[in-house]
Amino acid sequence: MKILFVYPKNPDTFWSFKYALRFIFKKANSPPLGLLTVAAMVPEAWDKKFVDMNVSPLDDKHLKWADYVFISATSIQKKSVREIISRCKKIGVRTVAGGPLFTSGFDEFTEVDHLVLNEAEITLPIFLEDLEKGCPKHIYTSNQWADITKTPPPLWKLIKMRKYATMNIQYSRGCPFDCDFCDIPSLYGHKTRIKEKDQIIAELNAIYSQGWRGEVFFVDDNFIGNKKYLKKEILPALAKWLVQKKYAFSFFTQTSLNLSDDEELMQLMIQAGFNTVFVGIETPNEESLAECGKVQNKSRDMVACVRKIQGFGLQVQGGFIVGFDSDPLSIFEKQIRFIQKTGIVTAMVGLLNAARGTKLHQRLEKENRLLKDISGDNTDCSINFIPRMNHEVLINGYKKILKTIYSPDYYYERIKTFLEGYKPSQKKPFRFRFRYLAAFLKSIFVLGVKGRERLHYWRLCFWTMYSHPRLLPLAITLTIYGFHFRRVFAKFV
Numbered sequence: 001m002k003i004l005f006v007y008p009k010n011p012d013t014f015w016s017f018k019y020a021l022r023f024i025f026k027k028a029n030s031p032p033l034g035l036l037t038v039a040a041m042v043p044e045a046w047d048k049k050f051v052d053m054n055v056s057p058l059d060d061k062h063l064k065w066a067d068y069v070f071i072s073a074t075s076i077q078k079k080s081v082r083e084i085i086s087r088c089k090k091i092g093v094r095t096v097a098g099g100p101l102f103t104s105g106f107d108e109f110t111e112v113d114h115l116v117l118n119e120a121e122i123t124l125p126i127f128l129e130d131l132e133k134g135c136p137k138h139i140y141t142s143n144q145w146a147d148i149t150k151t152p153p154p155l156w157k158l159i160k161m162r163k164y165a166t167m168n169i170q171y172s173r174g175c176p177f178d179c180d181f182c183d184i185p186s187l188y189g190h191k192t193r194i195k196e197k198d199q200i201i202a203e204l205n206a207i208y209s210q211g212w213r214g215e216v217f218f219v220d221d222n223f224i225g226n227k228k229y230l231k232k233e234i235l236p237a238l239a240k241w242l243v244q245k246k247y248a249f250s251f252f253t254q255t256s257l258n259l260s261d262d263e264e265l266m267q268l269m270i271q272a273g274f275n276t277v278f279v280g281i282e283t284p285n286e287e288s289l290a291e292c293g294k295v296q297n298k299s300r301d302m303v304a305c306v307r308k309i310q311g312f313g314l315q316v317q318g319g320f321i322v323g324f325d326s327d328p329l330s331i332f333e334k335q336i337r338f339i340q341k342t343g344i345v346t347a348m349v350g351l352l353n354a355a356r357g358t359k360l361h362q363r364l365e366k367e368n369r370l371l372k373d374i375s376g377d378n379t380d381c382s383i384n385f386i387p388r389m390n391h392e393v394l395i396n397g398y399k400k401i402l403k404t405i406y407s408p409d410y411y412y413e414r415i416k417t418f419l420e421g422y423k424p425s426q427k428k429p430f431r432f433r434f435r436y437l438a439a440f441l442k443s444i445f446v447l448g449v450k451g452r453e454r455l456h457y458w459r460l461c462f463w464t465m466y467s468h469p470r471l472l473p474l475a476i477t478l479t480i481y482g483f484h485f486r487r488v489f490a491k492f493v
Contacts, residue, residue, distance in 0.1 A: 001043070001046040001047070001067050001131075002046070002047040002067045003039075003046055003047065003048050003066065003068050003070060004048075004049050004050075004051065004062055004063065004093075005036075005039050005049070005051070005070045006053065006069055006070065006071050007031075007035050007050075007054070008073045008080035008081045008084060009053040009077065009080040010028075010054055010076060010080075011077075011377065014379045014488055015348070016488075017165070017484055018484065019483060019487045019488070020480045020483065020484040021165055023439040023442050023443060023480050024435040025435065027054060027055040027163040028055050029164065030164055030165065030166045030168045030217055031052060031161075031167070032052060033154055033170060033219060035050075035099075036050075036154035036155050036159065037151065037152065038070060038124060039070075039155040040154055041121070041124055041125070041128075041152060042128065048158060049062065049065070050158035050159060052159065052163075060091065063087060063091045063093050064093070066093050067093070067094070068094050069084070069088050069094070070096045070097075070098075071096070071097045071098075071112075072098055073099050073102070075104070075105075075355070075373075075374055075376030076375070076377050078101060081097075081101065081109075085097075085109070085111055089111065095112050095113050095114070096112075096116060096127070097109060097112045097115055097116070098115070098116040098123070098124070100187060102115055103117045103118055104355070104356040104357050105356055108373075114136055114137070114138060114140075115138065117139065117140060117141045118143075119144075119146040119188075121146035121147070121150065121151055123140040145174075145188075145189050145193060146173075148170075148172075148194070148195055149194075149196050149199065151195070151199075153202060153206050156206055156210050157210070161210055161211065165214075166214065166217050167217070168217040168218070169200070169203050169204065169207070169216055169217070169219070170195070170218070170219050170220060171194060171195055171218055171220050171223065172220045172223065172225055173188040173189070173220070173221070174189040174190060174193055174221070174222075175190065175192070175221045176190055176192060176222070176225050177190075177222070177293075177296055178190065178293050178359075179280070179292055179293050179294050180291075180292045180293045180359035180360045181292055181321070181352060181353075181355070181358055181360045182358060183355045183356070183357045184221045187357065192222070192226045194226050194229055197233045200238070201237055204241060204249070208248060208249075212248075213249070213433075214249065214250070215249070215252065216249045216250070216251050217252055217253065218253035218254075219253075220253060221254060222254060222255060223254060223255050223277075224256065224258075224259055224262075224265065227262065231264065234272075235265075235268040235271070235272040236268070238251070238273060242272065242273045249273060250273050251274045252275060252277065252278075253274065253276075253277060254277065254278045255277045255278075256280065256296050257297050257300070257306075258296045259277065259309060260308045266309065266314065267312065270425050271425075274314060275313065276315040276317060277314050277317070278318070279306070279309075279318055280319045281302060281306075281338075282320060283320065283321060283324065284334050284335065284338040285327060288324035288325075288326040290326070291325060292324060292360070293359075302338075303338065303341050303342050306318070307421050310423075311421055311422070311423050313422070313425050315418070316344055317345075317346040318344040320335055320347060320348065320349040320350070321349075321350055321378075323351045323353075323387050323389070323398075324352055325387075327389060332397035332400055335349065335401050336404050336410075339405050339414070340405070340413065340414055340417070343414055343417035343418035343420075343421060343422075344418070345478050345482075346481060348379065349379070349398070349402060349405070351382070351383045351394070351395075351398055353375075353382070353383060353384050353385075354370065356373070364385045369385045370385050371384050379488075379492075380492065381395055381492045399492065402489045402493050403489075403493045406485045406486050408482075411453075411482045411485075412453065412460050412479075415460060415475060415478050415479070415482075416460065416463065419467075419468050420467075424471070439476070439477075439480060440476055443457075443479060447480075447483060451483070453482075457479055461476070
């Protein structure tokens, strides 16, 4: 068999970092971990090629070479997916599709030849067995959860790592919480399933052996879902490995806000090389937190929690939502004040949308409030249901948040707030890389000379060099992020 693995193109979004990546001459933020893992599960003897359309174009010669085209995608890639399927049909190559987009909305893709849904560790082997027998079915599903201790390492040799800004790895699946707007429980369950310590070290060694040196993203939906094993086995093993490899990697991940309750855990994460966490804050409005079931954020001083995490040496990136039924008209100003006060520089504020498979989708369907399917990008000013708040008021208020927090005045002030409370580890050496120098020089030209924020840029540079000289590279990185965010949001606000 000749198998072509195709990862669809991502649109320009908050998380694409398209405009920031140009400063370090990278094509994409990170490779498609799921599809590379699927590639490792396909028989070794089969011929395999890989095209990430965010890195290189998909040519007809690729499609004509293949016996089967394997596609994996999320909802935000739907437009690109349809184009790929259409091209495959035109050329006459058969398609095999899986991943979150197809698992949640398989009924929208009847033209796909074979749908391998849910977790690939369960459904893919059955499909491959039928394929070798010459009798593959149209659809494969399962209501079982995979044992991820048996998941193979991704097939890294299929990609060119130098094209990416970060590498990625998965330690766990599932989340113990039950936020009604989140589809993780339906896709991966509430019980946190984890890989063993030796698996994680083996996967890190595989990335290291391919020559990678830099950031690695633990893609877990909630990295701290199983604190006991994390503290006892995983983090000490990571810390030991990192010393042996002379701090070749740094790590970042996603956690819930209750990380701030466990000082031992935060300290272990710092020792293990973590420097950034993405946290779902959602809203400072208590009634809205209760509405969506965000129990882990209720009845706590969330500003203090964020500042505590930052004080331990972890930069907090935050997710925020407006559009809850319980949101008051004051929510827009409240969100702005909260974001500024916490110093969360990378603040992704999105409109609430109801994804398939969520409790929110089920409730709104019963209330006859659903309008359409989601775009997959909750920062594009679209909403797929009838909100309680006046629609025009909601959209205008949302745009006001974006326009305000990413204006140079507010954004650069937020960087200073963050840097003043941030206390990174003193132990880890700074590793100079030529791309850092290139990014710095380009930032001087783009932001410090041409940019409308040039006064803010130079004030921040001089302030950081005087007050926190060790944090200058981070300060420059954040100014580049701000350039990207303003470019992305410019078309909406």
